[in-house]
Structures are given as C-alpha cells and as structure tokens.
Amino acid sequence: MITLDRISKTFPGTDIPAVDRVSFQVNAGNICVFVGPSGCGKTTILRMINRLEEPSSGRITVNGQDIMSLDPAVLRRTIGYVIQQIGLLPHKTIEQNVSLVPELLNWPKSKIKARVTELLVLVGLDPGTVGRKYPHQLSGGQSQRVGVARAMAADPPIMLMDEPFGAVDPIVRIHLQDEFLRLQQHLKKTICFVTHDINEAVKMGDYLIILNMGRLIQMGTPLEVLTEPADDFVLNLLGDDRGVKILDLTRCETLMDRDRNFPYNPDSCLIQSVKPVKIALELMMKKNIDQVGVCKGERIVGVLTWNSIKEHISRVSRDRP
Numbered sequence: 001m002i003t004l005d006r007i008s009k010t011f012p013g014t015d016i017p018a019v020d021r022v023s024f025q026v027n028a029g030n031i032c033v034f035v036g037p038s039g040c041g042k043t044t045i046l047r048m049i050n051r052l053e054e055p056s057s058g059r060i061t062v063n064g065q066d067i068m069s070l071d072p073a074v075l076r077r078t079i080g081y082v083i084q085q086i087g088l089l090p091h092k093t094i095e096q097n098v099s100l101v102p103e104l105l106n107w108p109k110s111k112i113k114a115r116v117t118e119l120l121v122l123v124g125l126d127p128g129t130v131g132r133k134y135p136h137q138l139s140g141g142q143s144q145r146v147g148v149a150r151a152m153a154a155d156p157p158i159m160l161m162d163e164p165f166g167a168v169d170p171i172v173r174i175h176l177q178d179e180f181l182r183l184q185q186h187l188k189k190t191i192c193f194v195t196h197d198i199n200e201a202v203k204m205g206d207y208l209i210i211l212n213m214g215r216l217i218q219m220g221t222p223l224e225v226l227t228e229p230a231d232d233f234v235l236n237l238l239g240d241d242r243g244v245k246i247l248d249l250t251r252c253e254t255l256m257d258r259d260r261n262f263p264y265n266p267d268s269c270l271i272q273s274v275k276p277v278k279i280a281l282e283l284m285m286k287k288n289i290d291q292v293g294v295c296k297g298e299r300i301v302g303v304l305t306w307n308s309i310k311e312h313i314s315r316v317s318r319d320r321p
C-alpha cells in the first residue's frame with residue numbers, strides 16, 4: 001500500500017507548486033491511474049514515490065514505512081519503473097537490457113536467463129529472436145513491451161508506469177492495454193499508472209485520481225467519476241461520450257427489470273447479466289429490437305429494455321449532476 005499525506009513539491013526557482021497538498025492511498029493489488037493535462041504534476045508525483053524527487057513537504061509511506069527512512073536504492077528495487085522514453089541501453093541486446101536489475105541483485109546466471117525468457121514470453125515477445133536484437137531493431141510496440149518486461153524483472157510488488165503506452169499507435173496501444181490488464185489479473189501488482197488519455201484511464205484504472213495544476217480534483221472508481229464528476233473541469237476531461245463510457249462500465253444486471261416477464265421464444269436475444277449494457281445496446285440496434293433477456297448461466301433473471309437504458313443515460317449524463 002502506498003500513501004501520500006499532504007505532499008507538495010515546489011521546484012527551485014519557481015513559486016507555483018508543481019504538486020500542491022496531494023493526499024491519497026493506493027491499495028495493494030490495485031491499478032490507480034493519475035490523469036490530467038500536461039504539466040498537472042503526474043510525473044512529479046511518480047518520481048517522488050521512488051525518490052527521484054524529494055517532496056517539499058508532506059509524507060509518503062510504502063507499506064507503512066516512511067520512504068525517507070529507506071535507502072533509495074533498496075526502495076527502488078521494490079518498485080518497477082516504466083517510462084515513455086523507455087530508456088533501453090542502445091549497445092546492449094534486449095536480453096541484456098531486461099537482465100539489468102537481476103544482475104544488480106547478483107542473481108545466478110541460470111536464474112537470470114530463465115527469468116528473462118519467462119518475461120519476454122509474458123509480454124508477448126519471442127525470446128529466441130527478439131532477445132538477441134538491439135533496441136534500434138525493434139518497433140515502438142516491441143520496445144514498450146521490453147520496457148514493461150525490464151521493470152518487472154525482479155518481480156517488484158509495486159510498479160510506476162508513466163505514460164507507458166504513449167509512444168505507440170492507437171491499435172498497438174489497445175493491444176498493450178489488453179495484454180497488460182490480462183497480466184495484472186494474475187500478478188496483482190500495486191500500480192500507479194500515469195496517462196493524459198481519459199479513455200485509457202477509464203479502461204485501466206481500478207481508481208482514478210484526477211489532477212489539475214498540481215491539485216487533486218477528484219478521486220474514485222471510473223464509474224463514480226463518470227456518474228458524479230466533481231466540477232466542470234472533470235466534466236470536460238471526461239468528454240462528450242460520457243454516457244457511452246458509463247454504459248460500458250454498467251452491467252446489464254444493474255439496469256434490468258427483475259419483475260418483468262421475458263417473452264421467451266427460440267429467436268429471443270439473450271445476454272449474460274455481467275456483460276456491459278453497451279453490448280446489450282449494440283445488440284438491440286443490430287437486431288432492431290427494444291428488449292433483451294438477461295441471463296445468469298442458463299436462467300433468465302430479468303429484462304433489459306431500450307427505455308430503461310435511455311432513462312439511465314439521461315439521468316446520469318446531465319451536464320450538472
């Protein structure tokens with residue numbers, strides 16, 4: 001668990017704080033996404049967590065320990081750091097780049113070799129071919145994967161990821177996001193993830209922390225933030241398709257009518273209760289129907305209607321909640 005308690009940072013020679021009395025907690029096993037416009041303090045917050053910057057005031061703890069009482073080198077070994085400008089060493093092979101931290105930790109050669117192979121496979125790269133290449137021989141997407149693999153090399157419980165998928169094109173980016181979420185289901189790392197892309201934030205985050213000009217504006221689950229934006233700044237950041245984003249995060253069972261009888265016949269459209277309402281809506285549009293049966297396994301447990309979806313959107317996406 002990571003906690004920040006009234007953290008401020010004013011860089012020397014400036015009088016406006018880059019980070020201004022920010023407090024929050026990131027629970028173990030969660031992805032917490034920091035989102036906000038360029039210059040709002042996201043990178044500075046991450047860099048204070050692994051002590052690449054010192055706060056001007058406030059306290060940061062990791063698993064209850066004040067990080068100022070820890071040796072920075074020891075602290076950083078428990079924290080993987082991924083940045084957009086990946087920073088791979090150009091004259092070392094991919095294999096050597098991923099081995100850096102385990103070598104620093106004096107792992108035996110055979111253990112390092114096995115770990116590097118395992119990691120490259122984990123992030124979707126072929127160890128036999130990619131492992132022997134040099135950074136300039138890789139595509140943007142491959143380099144980003146190597147960056148993630150390198151940060152995970154010593155299996156740190158915490159990962160700081162600063163716009164890790166920022167430098168790749170949108171399609172590769174969606175792939176990397178999906179793969180990373182799949183990995184995280186097993187790895188359960190504690191992750192601080194920075195992005196300026198609200199769609200990426202909503203997709204990746206268990207929690208969002210919304211920042212503007214060094215201040216924490218709002219904190220909550222993506223659904224909480226989408227349904228109750230704190231102010232006009234958050235509202236604008238969320239974008240015009242806020243209603244659609246909400247439908248993507250709302251399960252059919254939340255909006256279904258339990259008491260209504262579904263007129264079942266062999267051509268009826270059915271959807272599983274845990275699926276997003278957005279999928280049900282797409283189904284209704286495609287089949288030109290105005291209701292679907294909602295199932296738990298084989299059993300029909302309710303009915304989801306076009307009208308109830310419409311009412312929900314207009315209720316939650318009013319301009320001023």
Ligand SMILES: Nc1ncnc2c1ncn2[C@@H]1O[C@H](COP(=O)(O)OP(=O)(O)O)[C@@H](O)[C@H]1O
Nearest residue numbers: 011012014018037038039040041042043044045
């Ligand atoms: N080393 C530094 N010296 C002076 N100002 C800095 C330094 N690093 C960042 N800043 C300033 O702090 C603010 C926050 O920067 P940063 O944390 O990089 O924002 P973000 O990552 O959200 O784009 C910006 O105004 C930036 O110019």
Ligand SMILES: [Mg+2]
Nearest residue numbers: 042043044162
């Ligand atoms: Mg930044």
